[in-house]
Amino acid sequence: MYRAAVAMCGDRDDADDLTQATFLKAFERFESFEKGTNCKAWLLSILRNKWIDLMRHRNTVGQILQIDENIVAGQEQNDEIKYSNCEDLLANFSDEQIIKALRSLPAEQRFPLFLVDVEQLSHEDVAEIMDMPIGTVKSRTSRARAILRTKLFSHAKEMGFTGGER
Amino acid sequence: MNHLTEEQFEDIMQGLLPEPEHLTDCDLCRELLAEKKAIANRMRSAFDSVKPDKRLANNIRMQLTDKAVSEQPQSARRLSNIRFKRMAWPAAAAAVLVMAVILGVYVISPSSAMAARAELVKIHNHNLSTDHEHEFYSEADPVKLAEYFKSKLGFSPSMPITDQGMALRGCCVRHFRGQVVGSYVVDTPQGIMSVIVVTDKPETLGMGGKFECQGRVFWKSSFAKCDMVTVRLGDYSYCAVGEISHEYLTELLSRLMPDTHQ
């Protein structure tokens, strides 16, 4: 839960607050939890709603939730950098840099990507948490990963990281 | 040649689709898949290093325990000024249990017997809390602590002789089951312990195991991450609470003299 909060929030203090708020909300709403269903997914959907509340409180949610899918597609195409050994290249980044790059994605993309790639949840669970169709989860995840790739690769180029550049 | 679609890539990543033959023939799609997998793996490993502060788990535990305590039936709490909140007690207890499992910090039995133990652990947690919302008298001198207790409670409870790496940290007056009770905190080589002195008999505190040690009767129990041991001395029950083994808590309580109430 804390990892998800870190993925969503800009700093650790906010992540602490979000984790705390999520557990307290879950406690209050415990009666709405259906036995036998995925508890982690249930908590993550509370976390997402709490995060939206938090952002709404700061009047920034509108900006964050609006994603221009064309911008996303554009960024994807702009990047021509290729590395033959992606794994080696990614090993150059610190954990903090990787998380920071993920955080720089629009929230409605980074959260599905986080849930799919880091938490390894099924598309169905993520669809439920994000309250969106499964197809959208797949396309958002795929695009989010592509933007992340672009960001990381161009940063790698700036930093002179190597990973079998060709 | 038709390359794999985004959707196919996602399904392959999730293991929903076996890797199609196309991948053996197409360098582009094979590299793309390897890249996606590498990014996913790197993200996963990056988040491995993300661990919450111990203080966060402690804060959440305190807040949930607070809620659990305030949401039990009044009959168990004997406090007239606590409103019975929306959630029924068994549901609240179950919720704490679930949170506990997720947080990985609780070992709770969801029964009403945990009410008193929850309150004792709450007092201990408040004693450890560094925020100054809760009045805590920091003092290592047992004479000064005794004076403090006497002024607040009208008597001064028995305190252990502190040697062998043990030191008194201070004391506090708290509410337990609607009554004012005293508690003091001892730093021990095994961790921090609160001793809470209540008038309730050990049998009514939801303490499970009764046992004898050095000719004295003790009761032991656990709640959240804490172990607790209780001994009856005169008109008072001394409850030692902490993330410390029952054996050590028992040893510490054994040092209390039954006739030292002043």
Ligand SMILES: [Zn+2]
């Ligand atoms: Zn292909």
